[in-house]
Amino acid sequence: MKIFLKRSLALVAAVVLAVSLYFILGVLSFANRQYQDINLGNLEEAVRTLKGFTSPDVFTDRDANAEWVARLMHSSIYNRITLINRSGQVIFDTDMDSALMENHLDRVEIQAAIRHGEGSDRRRSRTMGEYHLYAAISIEDSSGALAGVLRISRVESGFYASLLGTTFIFLAGGLLLIAASCAGMYIFSRRLSLSVEGKLDAELKQKTHELKLKADEAEKENRHREVILNSMFDGLISLDNSLKINYVNPKLPSLLDMDIEKVIPDTVRGKSLLEFCRWAELEDIAQKVLASGQSMELSLKRYVLGKEQSFHIYAAPLEAGVLMVLGDISHVVKLEQVRKDFAANVSHELRTPIQVIQGFAENILSSPMNDIDQIRRFTEIIRNNALGMEELTSDLLTLVSLEDKNTVRKARELTSLLPLAMEAVDTVSNAAQKKNISINLSCHEDLSFPLYDGLFVQALINLIDNGIKYSGQDTIIDVSARLDGEELLIEVKDMGIGIPAAHVDRIFERFYRVDQSRQRGEGAVSGTGLGLSIVRHIALLHNGTAEVQSHAGEGSTFTLRLRQS
Numbered sequence: 001m002k003i004f005l006k007r008s009l010a011l012v013a014a015v016v017l018a019v020s021l022y023f024i025l026g027v028l029s030f031a032n033r034q035y036q037d038i039n040l041g042n043l044e045e046a047v048r049t050l051k052g053f054t055s056p057d058v059f060t061d062r063d064a065n066a067e068w069v070a071r072l073m074h075s076s077i078y079n080r081i082t083l084i085n086r087s088g089q090v091i092f093d094t095d096m097d098s099a100l101m102e103n104h105l106d107r108v109e110i111q112a113a114i115r116h117g118e119g120s121d122r123r124r125s126r127t128m129g130e131y132h133l134y135a136a137i138s139i140e141d142s143s144g145a146l147a148g149v150l151r152i153s154r155v156e157s158g159f160y161a162s163l164l165g166t167t168f169i170f171l172a173g174g175l176l177l178i179a180a181s182c183a184g185m186y187i188f189s190r191r192l193s194l195s196v197e198g199k200l201d202a203e204l205k206q207k208t209h210e211l212k213l214k215a216d217e218a219e220k221e222n223r224h225r226e227v228i229l230n231s232m233f234d235g236l237i238s239l240d241n242s243l244k245i246n247y248v249n250p251k252l253p254s255l256l257d258m259d260i261e262k263v264i265p266d267t268v269r270g271k272s273l274l275e276f277c278r279w280a281e282l283e284d285i286a287q288k289v290l291a292s293g294q295s296m297e298l299s300l301k302r303y304v305l306g307k308e309q310s311f312h313i314y315a316a317p318l319e320a321g322v323l324m325v326l327g328d329i330s331h332v333v334k335l336e337q338v339r340k341d342f343a344a345n346v347s348h349e350l351r352t353p354i355q356v357i358q359g360f361a362e363n364i365l366s367s368p369m370n371d372i373d374q375i376r377r378f379t380e381i382i383r384n385n386a387l388g389m390e391e392l393t394s395d396l397l398t399l400v401s402l403e404d405k406n407t408v409r410k411a412r413e414l415t416s417l418l419p420l421a422m423e424a425v426d427t428v429s430n431a432a433q434k435k436n437i438s439i440n441l442s443c444h445e446d447l448s449f450p451l452y453d454g455l456f457v458q459a460l461i462n463l464i465d466n467g468i469k470y471s472g473q474d475t476i477i478d479v480s481a482r483l484d485g486e487e488l489l490i491e492v493k494d495m496g497i498g499i500p501a502a503h504v505d506r507i508f509e510r511f512y513r514v515d516q517s518r519q520r521g522e523g524a525v526s527g528t529g530l531g532l533s534i535v536r537h538i539a540l541l542h543n544g545t546a547e548v549q550s551h552a553g554e555g556s557t558f559t560l561r562l563r564q565s
Contacts, residue, residue: 036133039154040120043135046079047152048118051137056147058092059085059139065092080132082151084110091148102126104151109136113149122156131156235326238318243273243286246321255311255328282313286322289315299329353385398458398530402537412450412542417481417488418443420453424460425479431468432477439464442480449488450564452541459538460490462531463558467494470556487544490560499550507548508536535560 053071057064065083069092072081083092088105090098104110112119113136125132136151235252239245245268256277268276273283281300289296295316302309312327360378367374401407421443432439460479467477475495482489499507511529535558536546542562550556 036122036156039156040122040133040135043079043133043152043154044118044120047135047137047150050081050152051139051150054139054150056139056141058083059148080153082153083148084136084151085148086114086146107134107136109134109151110149112136113138113151114146125153234328237273237324237326238321239273239286239324240321241290243283243290243322245269245271245273245276248276252326255309255326257307257309282324285313285315286324289317289322293317353389356385357382398534402455402534402541409452409541412452414448415451415453415456416445417447417449417451418445420451420457421460421479421481424457424464427457427461428464428468431465435468435471436474437468437471438476440476440478442478442482444482447481447483449483449562451562452538455538455541459535459560460492462535463490463492463560466531466558467492467496467556470494470496472496484561486564488560488562490562491557493555493557495555498552498554499548499556500552504548504550508532508546 054068055064058068059065072094081092081094082090082104084090084104088103088110090101090104092098093101108121108123109119112121117138119136121134122131123134124130132153133156134151134153136149138149139147141147235255236247236249237245237252238247248268256279258277273286274280279302281302285296285298295314297312297314300311300313302311308330309328310330310333312329314325314327316323360381364375364378367378369375421441425439425441429439464477464479471477471494477495478491478493480489480491480493532546539546539560539562543565544560544562547559547561548556549559
């Protein structure tokens with residue numbers, strides 16, 4: 001048992017001793033490294049200090065070199081000092097004859113100084129045969145070019161030799177005690193830090209997770225807000241208290257007919273409202289809202305390049321500025337005007353036949369019943385006006401159906417054009433014969449196109465009938481159909497009275513007539529005034545357009561351009 005105990009104690013002692021020696025050697029090794037690093041640091045500091053007294057001329061000017069050497073020799077020198085020119089040649093050394101020394105360009109510290117400005121190394125000197133510490137620094141001339149390298153070296157002093165004797169024993173004991181204390185503190189602090197670190201890690205993870213959630217939520221909200229602002233049909237502009245722009249959404253420039261590519265946030269931000277859009281009334285509204293602190297809502301008109309725009313403007317005060325929302329209501333205003341004109345035109349078109357019917361009905365009632373010829377004439381007039389009202393009603397219903405996007409229609413079908421064109425010509429042939437008008441049809445028998453066939457026939461009838469109405473006796477109407485790429489071109493050319501240039505752009509409007517004064521008088525042309533408007537809407541249903549080329553007195557050419565898709 002004792003032997004076992006002794007062996008155990010010996011083993012423990014050996015372990016303790018081994019651990020102690022390990023720590024002592026570690027501390028001494030660390031101290032030696034620190035000692036050498038300090039020596040090298042002092043050497044580097046010395047070479048930096050000496051650089052301040054070293055002119056670049058010492059590498060090229062003998063007098064400057066001699067003066068520098070003289071000053072150096074009168075000062076206390078503890079280190080070996082060497083001057084190496086930029087080609088690596090030693091031009092001065094305090095311990096050796098420079099003429100006998102080899103080229104130093106390949107030395108580690110010299111290369112480092114040339115490349116990085118400073119360099120250091122520890123090695124056995126080829127010249128002196130002892131271990132030296134080296135510190136080198138580059139010297140530049142006035143143009144910044146390398147003039148040469150200044151180097152200081154020192155024999156490496158032995159750290160362990162200085163610790164021999166009694167100092168080493170006390171130092172070793174102190175180091176051992178320190179090592180033991182450090183070990184105990186390390187163990188304690190390690191356990192404590194692990195515990196604290198674990199708690200901090202948990203809290204940090206929790207906070208990081210919360211921050212990430214908040215950041216994601218904020219980013220999502222910003223994206224959502226940005227999508228809303230960018231997708232608005234209205235223009236939005238935010239101003240500060242000086243009426244300088246903070247933000248405009250992408251819709252605003254297009255509403256104001258501005259170049260969107262030039263209106264980017266970085267170039268717009270900071271501009272005045274007047275500088276941005278040249279609209280004085282808008283700036284007046286912003287100033288009123290800013291001064292009163294009350295929101296405003298009104299409508300304004302604006303003219304750009306002769307084009308009238310109508311805007312609904314809402315302006316509200318912000319905490320530090322004004323927010324303005326501009327909605328383009330030009331289309332709404334135009335539709336409202338169209339509605340008013342439509343109601344007025346319908347009333348006008350119906351009032352006259354109603355008055356005629358009413359008047360001649362009263363004439364019949366007051367006429368002798370035996371005057372059969374007069375009653376027949378009055379009845380014929382009533383009948384003709386009733387037919388005109390029926391035609392107007394039919395055209396109105398057709399126009400409403402064409403304008404209604406919810407109207408259910410069958411898909412366009414590939415249809416042969418020649419039979420449809422012949423049907424249209426046959427329909428108006430009686431009216432053409434009364435004026436001895438010839439209708440020439442040019443359409444290839446193999447020509448086919450995707451069409452709403454019934455609507456296409458109606459459009460062609462309206463165009464030919466329009467040419468008959470406004471053409472004189474013994475004239476010709478040319479009707480042609482042909483393909484132009486993927487488009488179908490239908491042309492109806494007459495030799496009629498033509499259309500003055502001032503009226504060409506409006507000829508496809510509902511109830512529009514060139515000469516309003518003659519529509520109910522002598523020589524008036526019969527019709528509802530809706531035929532060409534119906535033609536235009538039928539063309540739109542075929543993804544096409546209706547066009548006219550005409551001059552007063554020279555006839556007219558109406559063209560339908562229909563597209564496959």
